[in-house]
Amino acid sequence: MGGKLGGNVSYNNVEESYFLPGDEKSYNGGFQIGGVGKLGLTKDLSIQSELVYSTKGYGVKNELAGKKSNKNYRYIGLPILANYSIPVTSDIKVYGSGGFYTDVLTGVKYNTVNTLKKAEDPMAAEFFAFEHPEYKYDQQIISDFYKRVEFGWMAAFGAEFPVNKTDQMAVDLRLAGGFTDVEKNQGTSKSKNFSVQVSAIYLYDLTKHVNFIKHEDDAYEKNASAPVPAVVPERVEENNSETPVDGKKVEEENRTFNAEDGATE
Numbered sequence: 001m002g003g004k005l006g007g008n009v010s011y012n013n014v015e016e017s018y019f020l021p022g023d024e025k026s027y028n029g030g031f032q033i034g035g036v037g038k039l040g041l042t043k044d045l046s047i048q049s050e051l052v053y054s055t056k057g058y059g060v061k062n063e064l065a066g067k068k069s070n071k072n073y074r075y076i077g078l079p080i081l082a083n084y085s086i087p088v089t090s091d092i093k094v095y096g097s098g099g100f101y102t103d104v105l106t107g108v109k110y111n112t113v114n115t116l117k118k119a120e121d122p123m124a125a126e127f128f129a130f131e132h133p134e135y136k137y138d139q140q141i142i143s144d145f146y147k148r149v150e151f152g153w154m155a156a157f158g159a160e161f162p163v164n165k166t167d168q169m170a171v172d173l174r175l176a177g178g179f180t181d182v183e184k185n186q187g188t189s190k191s192k193n194f195s196v197q198v199s200a201i202y203l204y205d206l207t208k209h210v211n212f213i214k215h216e217d218d219a220y221e222k223n224a225s226a227p228v229p230a231v232v233p234e235r236v237e238e239n240n241s242e243t244p245v246d247g248k249k250v251e252e253e254n255r256t257f258n259a260e261d262g263a264t265e
Contacts, residue, residue, distance in 0.1 A: 007197070008196060009030075010027065011193075013190055013191065023060050031054065032053065032197060045082070052076070057072040068112065080101070085160070098156075105182070158171055175196060176194070177194045
């Protein structure tokens with residue numbers, strides 16, 4: 001188990017018809033922070049589950065109107081990934097991951113600013129200030145405009161290396177794309193999130209402290225240091241001692257039987 005912290009660059013494919021003339025979509029910066037759990041199935045294959053708080057969204061700029069805005073969706077997500085790792089050296093591994101995520105929307109943060117100065121274009125600046133005053137809002141989910149749950153896919157590539165005897169550090173590059181339209185826009189239904197994420201993951205090995213999980217090194221050390229059971233040589237001695245005695249008894253019985261048969265004849 002462990003934690004992760006990182007940043008992301010996100011985008012949304014909401015249709016241009018949703019914007020005003022001259023609006024251009026842009027990428028938006030965000031972050032993610034949360035906990036990670038990893039369960040090894042084999043030496044190279046593992047399942048990784050996370051509980052993450054993250055922000056995603058997109059930006060809009062309009063040089064003609066002199067405005068710049070961005071919208072951030074805030075999520076609590078549960079990604080589940082299958083990891084396959086390949087050793088590069090005795091300590092370093094590279095891995096590839098694939099899976100799905102479920103995000104629950106907790107709120108939306110939106111802000112817009114006036115980028116025009118009166119000295120540059122007084123008429124445009126005054127018009128924009130009147131039509132689009134500089135403002136911000138931070139709201140909870142409005143079900144009429146946003147969907148509460150988003151489903152999507154994830155693919156990751158990274159490298160992990162030991163920090164000490166029990167802990168590991170991983171650097172993770174991840175792509176994530178939504179299946180669900182997150183906005184209920186008028187005149188369009190396309191508003192899927194896409195993001196590129198970079199994060200650092202710190203994992204602490206709990207197998208050293210959980211009795212029912214056997215670590216390979218621990219099992220080897222335990223077997224190497226364990227005394228040889230005394231019952232094994234005793235069984236060998238019993239078998240060795242019984243074999244000739246039984247054979248001798250059989251030979252004597254055969255001689256007696258043959259002798260009796262000969263006397264009878």
